[in-house]
Amino acid sequence: MSDTTHATLQLAGKQYALPVFIGTEGETAFDITRLREQSGAITFDEGYGNTGSCASTVTYIEGEKGILRYRGYPIEQLAEYSHFVETAYLVIYGELPTRGQRAKFSDLLTENAPIHERMVYLFESYPRDAHPMALLGAMVNALACYYPHLATNTHYGDTDNFDEAAATLISKVRTITAMAYRMSRGLPVIYPKRSLKYCENFLHMMFSDPYEHYQCPEVVSRALNLILLLHADHEQNCSTATVRMVASSGANLFASAASGVCALWGPFHGGANQAVIEMLQTIHDDGDDGSRFIASAKQGKCRLMGFGHRIYRNYDPRAKIIGKACEELLRTLGVQDPLLDIARRLEQAALSDNYFVERKLYPNVDFYSGIMMRAIGIPMNMFTVMFAIGRMPGWVAHWREVAAAGRPRIYRPRQIYTGCSCREYLPVEKRG
Numbered sequence: 001m002s003d004t005t006h007a008t009l010q011l012a013g014k015q016y017a018l019p020v021f022i023g024t025e026g027e028t029a030f031d032i033t034r035l036r037e038q039s040g041a042i043t044f045d046e047g048y049g050n051t052g053s054c055a056s057t058v059t060y061i062e063g064e065k066g067i068l069r070y071r072g073y074p075i076e077q078l079a080e081y082s083h084f085v086e087t088a089y090l091v092i093y094g095e096l097p098t099r100g101q102r103a104k105f106s107d108l109l110t111e112n113a114p115i116h117e118r119m120v121y122l123f124e125s126y127p128r129d130a131h132p133m134a135l136l137g138a139m140v141n142a143l144a145c146y147y148p149h150l151a152t153n154t155h156y157g158d159t160d161n162f163d164e165a166a167a168t169l170i171s172k173v174r175t176i177t178a179m180a181y182r183m184s185r186g187l188p189v190i191y192p193k194r195s196l197k198y199c200e201n202f203l204h205m206m207f208s209d210p211y212e213h214y215q216c217p218e219v220v221s222r223a224l225n226l227i228l229l230l231h232a233d234h235e236q237n238c239s240t241a242t243v244r245m246v247a248s249s250g251a252n253l254f255a256s257a258a259s260g261v262c263a264l265w266g267p268f269h270g271g272a273n274q275a276v277i278e279m280l281q282t283i284h285d286d287g288d289d290g291s292r293f294i295a296s297a298k299q300g301k302c303r304l305m306g307f308g309h310r311i312y313r314n315y316d317p318r319a320k321i322i323g324k325a326c327e328e329l330l331r332t333l334g335v336q337d338p339l340l341d342i343a344r345r346l347e348q349a350a351l352s353d354n355y356f357v358e359r360k361l362y363p364n365v366d367f368y369s370g371i372m373m374r375a376i377g378i379p380m381n382m383f384t385v386m387f388a389i390g391r392m393p394g395w396v397a398h399w400r401e402v403a404a405a406g407r408p409r410i411y412r413p414r415q416i417y418t419g420c421s422c423r424e425y426l427p428v429e430k431r432g
């Protein structure tokens, strides 16, 4: 039962009026914030599929129509006209920057590109073959040790230094990543260059040598800009919800972002981009044209990685953009990647197969991003790290929404306990 302002819940003969909360795009929610206080009951929604955990102004997604907008701007327009740093500013501060604001933000990123020299010793103490995501989580968290004035663990103190903390995180994460890559290969570390833009600087730190500067093809920096931009935010996904959860305890930006890195690592989330390439490689090595793999996925023996999404029940708009960009990048670089052919065949087969059609399973952003990163020369175990670099602006924006809220409230879900009822302690000799 509902009018436009209230829904009514009937429980044990009593009625409770639940205020209706309507978002900018008409999304409707029943506000249950006082439900337990009034009725003693809570809601149950394992996996949060029906739960709005916060109100946010950062990103809008309409999964049924395949719509994604950052701060109101359609992802298609940003992909075409903007670049990563400008979009990062938009995501974090809510508006596209003026020329002056953009220049100031870029300068802040440039100033904050180098990492504290002592962090090098930290890298050295890790095994050479450590997974880059494990390293990234550790290093992002460690930023709080080296820049303690940006990590006071008080929301007011940390929001006072927000601009510097945000730029520190977004800029250094790229230096950390490149440094981890160089060290894992026993290569000399390459320092950031003031004259280079965000993506070019990252590629320089990855691929230059002391005796030879990496010449970055324009198509490569454009592709990297696009990949990062498309990952900049995605509202309350697993990692962002984790960042907000940690932020709600008063934790600083670096600690909160490090928790996002950990949540992102899993193969059902950011780890899917690596899992897609592993899947395509297995299909290739098995001499399968994809049909055997699809048959196994339909029997529940495996999943078609890079397919499906909790929110999108239509094409992930990022997948459309990235699929096109992937073709262009490989064509321009003259790269023949058999995995791209397999991916295209899988996509075609899945899109016309009832199993996938009925479940509304479409390619997601991870389906083609790995093939692009391979073409750029980024190793497979770093794909999820690249996702994390792209997602930093979103995590920063969401951290700020939590930290700067007038009345910050710790996130603390309830549960339905289904364990044993109260029982007496048995000494060990009586336990059989």
Ligand code: ACO
Pocket: 267, 268, 269, 270, 272, 297, 298, 300, 302, 303, 304, 305, 306, 307, 308, 309, 310, 311, 359, 361, 364, 365, 366
């Ligand atoms: N391949 C085959 N079947 C699938 C797939 C898939 N990729 N995804 C879902 N299904 C099937 C399930 O088996 C289930 O079938 P059933 O109803 O017969 O049991 C049905 O579709 C619904 O699946 P759920 O797991 O309930 O869907 P959910 O919304 O919880 O999962 C998820 C979304 C995790 C993304 C899932 O689709 C998946 O595992 N995809 C592959 C991993 C992947 O690409 N992850 C990246 C997501 S995007 C991102 O995080 C950046």
